[in-house]
Amino acid sequence: MHATLPLLQQTEFPAIARDAVEVLQVNLGYRCNQSCVHCHVNAGPTRTETMSREIVDEVLQYLRSTRVPTLDITGGAPELHAQFRYLVTQARALDVHVMDRCNLTIVHEPGQEDLVEFLAAQQVEVVASLPCYLEDNVNRQRGAGVFQGSLTALRKLNAAGYAQPGTGLRLNLVYNPQGPSLPPSQAKLEEDYRRTLRDEHGIAFDRLYTLANMPIARFGSTLVSKGQFAGYMRLLKDNYHADNLAQVMCRSLLSVDFQGYVYDCDFNQMLGLPLKIGQKQRVKLRDVQHAELRGNPIQIADHCYGCTAGQGSSCGGALESER
Numbered sequence: 001m002h003a004t005l006p007l008l009q010q011t012e013f014p015a016i017a018r019d020a021v022e023v024l025q026v027n028l029g030y031r032c033n034q035s036c037v038h039c040h041v042n043a044g045p046t047r048t049e050t051m052s053r054e055i056v057d058e059v060l061q062y063l064r065s066t067r068v069p070t071l072d073i074t075g076g077a078p079e080l081h082a083q084f085r086y087l088v089t090q091a092r093a094l095d096v097h098v099m100d101r102c103n104l105t106i107v108h109e110p111g112q113e114d115l116v117e118f119l120a121a122q123q124v125e126v127v128a129s130l131p132c133y134l135e136d137n138v139n140r141q142r143g144a145g146v147f148q149g150s151l152t153a154l155r156k157l158n159a160a161g162y163a164q165p166g167t168g169l170r171l172n173l174v175y176n177p178q179g180p181s182l183p184p185s186q187a188k189l190e191e192d193y194r195r196t197l198r199d200e201h202g203i204a205f206d207r208l209y210t211l212a213n214m215p216i217a218r219f220g221s222t223l224v225s226k227g228q229f230a231g232y233m234r235l236l237k238d239n240y241h242a243d244n245l246a247q248v249m250c251r252s253l254l255s256v257d258f259q260g261y262v263y264d265c266d267f268n269q270m271l272g273l274p275l276k277i278g279q280k281q282r283v284k285l286r287d288v289q290h291a292e293l294r295g296n297p298i299q300i301a302d303h304c305y306g307c308t309a310g311q312g313s314s315c316g317g318a319l320e321s322e323r
């Protein structure tokens with residue numbers, strides 16, 4: 001795989017600084033039941049990196065002492081982690097809002113038969129990848145049979161109360177483009193998804209988040225192999241919108257890797273660009289528990305243009321629509 005960090009480090013992206021932490025995003029490890037083409041963490045069934053119980057407890061200690069209101073759990077497929085349910089139940093007992101970045105097909109894996117019921121009982125918000133409402137496109141990006149497997153999972157979530165009136169169980173979908181292009185309008189695409197999934201498949205969801213592909217990891221490497229890297233960077237830069245800078249997710253999100261090191265965002269985690277405090281080049285979650293991160297410089301590189309291009313992009317979807 002081609003390393004993309006050396007291609008990104010020379011940057012003119014504006015300096016930005018952190019705000020108060022609102023979301024703790026925890027990557028439990030890289031094991032996944034899928035191996036998607038665009039995956040920015042290079043996850044797959046053979047990856048063995050996984051967060052220890054000790055670090056999981058440090059995450060809970062951080063939540064307990066800081067009162068950060070939201071825990072966003074990601075991977076890999078986080079549900080495959082042995083401590084996933086422990087982490088969720090303990091965080092919910094602290095009244096922390098929990099989000100599960102779910103790839104949908106995980107609900108069909110052995111041992112996950114009661115996953116949907118567990119998530120519903122814990123009032124976990126599900127954020128699920130469904131990169132298209134057309135079968136061929138999904139299978140091309142995520143693997144054979146993934147589309148039908150995803151629909152079955154969505155029906156299961158709906159049956160458990162997700163995206164149903166009055167339950168408070170939120171189910172959001174995530175779209176990202178198939179190739180080196182910017183996502184279309186989030187509002188318009190959400191309408192298309194809603195109509196197609198409802199009329200053709202009887203499926204409901206709450207919101208659709210459109211995300212730009214980042215020129216890093218597997219997607220970035222593919223761009224390099226195809227000679228499309230420079231062109232994609234040009235596209236991101238040509239569509240730079242300064243208004244999006246105020247809302248980039250790194251201002252209010254803290255990302256933790258499976259070893260407990262912290263980053264300004266998940267993308268920086270994958271690039272190996274750790275959060276720095278003063279002269280400390282790398283810090284762990286337990287080191288920042290009592291630290292004031294407001295005003296701390298964010299580690300930027302050229303991939304940051306992926307967050308500010310067009311309508312903007314964050315793990316909560318477009319930024320522009322929030323204004």
Ligand code: SF4
Pocket residue numbers: 032033034035036038039040041042043044075076077103129
């Ligand atoms: S499901 Fe998600 S974590 Fe797993 S390979 Fe696909 S993009 Fe990566």
Ligand code: SF4
Pocket residue numbers: 248249250251264265266267268298299300301303304305307
């Ligand atoms: S990639 Fe996006 S979220 Fe990460 S540091 Fe850059 S602007 Fe912030």
